[in-house]
Amino acid sequence: MPVFAAYLAMFAATEHAAAQPPLTSPSAADALARARITLSVEEQTLGTLLDQVLRSVSAGETPPDENQAAPIRSIWMDRRVDPTTKVSMTVAAQPAAQVILDLTQREGLALFPLPGVLVVGRDEWVDTTVARLAGGSPRTTGKTRDAETISVRWPTGCTASELLALIVSAPKSNTRTSKITDLVSWQETAAKTRSGTSHANWLPHDIWPAGSLIGVERTTAVSLVLAQFDLALKRGTRLETLVSKTTDDAAGQPNKQMPDLPTGVQPWTELPSARAFPLNYRAGDSTPAIRQSLADQKPRSSVRVTGEHLTVLATAANHRHALVAHWNAIADNANPNAGNPGNPPAKAAVFDLKLINKAAGDVLRQLAAADGKKIRIEEAAELASEKRINLDGTKKTLRQLAEIVAESAGLAVQWGDDEVVVSKP
Incomplete structure (x- = not known):
């Protein structure tokens, strides 16, 4: 099947416990609920599509300050979870958070936002990962300070051992600039200087796809790697003890037999049962929705306004229910007239639109729906509306985009207050 991808993105120093996100961690993802996107894909991989949605939102975000x-x-x-699972989706002016929720729920997956990173996976794995990070994480010590954030990138074929070593050794990253440490460059520098590279050969020899962690706390990143193998840090662990440095040719080679775990790591099965933990949500319009979402959930949750x-x-599972209610309330409040004809905010907004081999009529229907309008394609224009076009529009209103699309297909468009009419000129 032809692959088509199009998106619209609206342009719009305290020490912490190890890997423990701030209590306001759900607030870091509120931009996902406020940003509305139009998206149409056919047979796109799940991992690529999730990353594309995230990039379209973060492109319009203001870099955060240190607080x-x-x-x-x-x-x-x-x-x-297979990141190459193929998915197809078409949405118009829908909150990015809802798009991500729809994609993951369709595949039977759960998600939860931590500072800098969205965790996606099987329900029980996400819940355990989040609970271990947010509810009872150990405090680390040593050269790698708890509050440090890092930004790292790795190519396809990277092993878990290499990635953990990169995370432990990468220099601190300023969240406002997010200078990225690349695995290949890091290894090449170590080879040139003969300083040797670090490895964690006690991990399974797992080959991973390309990826990145941008502006994520170092201990959170370490814990996320361990969580892939149902492992966790022990209290007081020095992160540098998880890796060893060598200049041998054998560096990074997999062990024939699985060695014992480092003293600072233990399996989830040896940890006490996860307990409820607190997270802060922004009080306001989402408060009633959050209370309602938790009313029938077990075990009972405590909700307090401060x-x-x-x-x-x-519990982590109940926090996921609260998060969905919170996001939905933010999205409704951010654009209360969304979908209504003549909505001034939607008309005033500017968008980017990238089209590859897409039928003009389908695109025009999406643009009309994004502005809450009906669309009528006249009989004489139906054949031309099936013409497939390519387009790369930047900072255009919905009406301007519709006019460009129509012109590309040899059509005319009338952008009325209630209805969009497509005709043959």
Whole structure:
């Protein structure tokens, strides 16, 4: 099947416990609920599409200052989920958070935002990962300070051992600039200087697809790697003890037999049962929705309003229910007239639109729906509306985009207050 991808994106120093996200971590993902996108894909891979949605939102975000929670710029997917699963989707002016929820729920997956990264995977794996990170993580010590954020990138074929070593050794990254440490460049530099590279050969020899972690706390990143193997850090672990440095030719080679785990790592099965943990949500229009979403969930959750925050003490599974309610309320409040004809905010907004081999009529229908209008394609224009076009429009209103699309197919478009009419000129 032809692959088509199009998106519209609206342009719009305290020490923490190891890998423990700030209580305001859900707020870091609020931009996903506010940004509305139009998306149409056929037979796109799940991992690529999730990354594309995330990039379209983060492109319009203002870089955070040091006192703000890290925005969501990376996706961390359960290794037991196939990222090459093919998906197809068409949405118009829908909140990015809802698009991501629809995609993951369709595949039977769960998600949860941590500072800088969106965790996606099987329900039980996401819940355990989040609970271990947010609810009872150990405090680390040593050269790698808890509050440090890093930005790393790795190619397809990277092993878990190489990635863990990169995360432990990467220099601190400023969240506002996010200078990225690339695995290949890091290894090449080590080879040239004969300083040797670090490895964690006690990990299974797992080959991973390309990816990145941008602006993520170092201990969170380490814990995410361990979570892929149902492992966790112990309290007081020095991160540098998880890796060893060597200049031998054998560096990074897989072990024939699985060695014992480092003393700072333990299996999830040896940890006590996960408990409820607190997270802060922004109080306001989402408060009633969050309370309602938790009313029938077991075990019972505690909800308390403190100033501008709604503190929810709940299990990871119940936090996922609260998060969905929170996102939906933000999306409704951000554009209360969305979908209504003549909505001024939608008309005033500017978008980017990239089209590859897409039928003009389908695109015009999406643009009309994005502005809450009906569309009528006249009989004489139906054949021409099937013409497939390519387009790369930047910072255009919906009406301007419709006019460009119509012209590319040899059509005329009338952008009325209630209806869009497509005709043959």
